[in-house]
Amino acid sequence: MPRLNEPAPAFTAVTTQGEISFPDDFAGHWVVFFSHPADFTPVCTSEFMTFAHMEEEFAAYNTKLLGLSIDSLYGHIAWLRLITERMEYRGWKNVEVHFPLIEDIKMEIARKYGMIQPGEGDTQAVRAVFIVDPQGILRTIMYYPMSTGRNMREILRIIKALQTTDEFDVATPADWVPGERVIVPTAGSCGIAKERMQGEVEGVECVDWFYCTKALDEQTIEQAIRRDPKEVLGR
CATH class of the missing domain: 3.40.30.10 (Glutaredoxin)
Structure with a gap:
């Protein structure tokens, strides 16, 4: 397997x-x-x-x-x-x-x-x-x-999520679609975690030390991952 x-x-x-x-x-x-x-x-x-x-x-x-x-x-x-x-x-x-x-x-x-x-x-x-x-x-x-039958929109959503996480080093929460807030990886040190929790890291909002998010607009994502479909298909 x-x-x-x-x-x-x-x-x-x-x-x-x-x-x-x-x-x-x-x-x-x-x-x-x-x-x-x-x-x-x-x-x-x-x-x-x-x-x-x-x-x-x-x-x-x-x-x-x-x-x-x-x-x-x-x-x-x-x-x-x-x-x-x-x-x-x-x-x-x-x-x-x-x-x-x-x-x-x-x-x-x-x-x-x-x-x-x-x-x-x-x-x-x-x-x-x-x-x-x-x-x-x-x-x-x-x-x-x-x-x-499969939901092709969900399959496409997964592809967009994978490409977004690869491109921006983030994770995506449940039901995420491009334009919604993304999850910031857990802080690598106590100091950074404390700064996040105190709101000292620009653009990052934390509910708790392990759950922090930031805005990532759809236009920024599209500019990074979108391609010309004719070039991809070769026709």
Whole structure:
């Protein structure tokens, strides 16, 4: 099983966009690597349409999408064509999926990433999400049951939070969104902690010695982490 803050397990695979080597081919970009139980299923269809609809929005934060199921390449192609030609979700029509979808018939990659959960099924991957940073390090892991569709806005929020914490050396509290106050790391000495508690550190407010926050406006964050999505996607 992969673990947080360790290198993402490497593999090569055939996808709907050609052969890839992961994570090397994605170096320099964040990646949302996710699995779904099966093609031609309703929940998965709604998820793929949502991911495809938001692809440029993810790319604006230097993030690429990569999908996987244990279906064949030909099954993937047929399903994605059907999505474009026939499906409608939330008023979206003619949705084209441009990001790669991995063929994993032998379940080798799915097993390597712990996407096969016997309690949910032995022959289908659960709805797993792995967020990998530009250095190929695994930063977030999420698992969903087969019956529950993912919240893509939450996945994007996590990416923004990770990039903000990396860029500004802070932490983010519960339900944080860009523009809200961020958490300042615990003081390294009693003297600094005392100065914070007495309000002597500019911009820092403390409820107690271990809980201090500061303002970090959304514009500052956006200037630091936002990218041109066309450059990220290369199209």
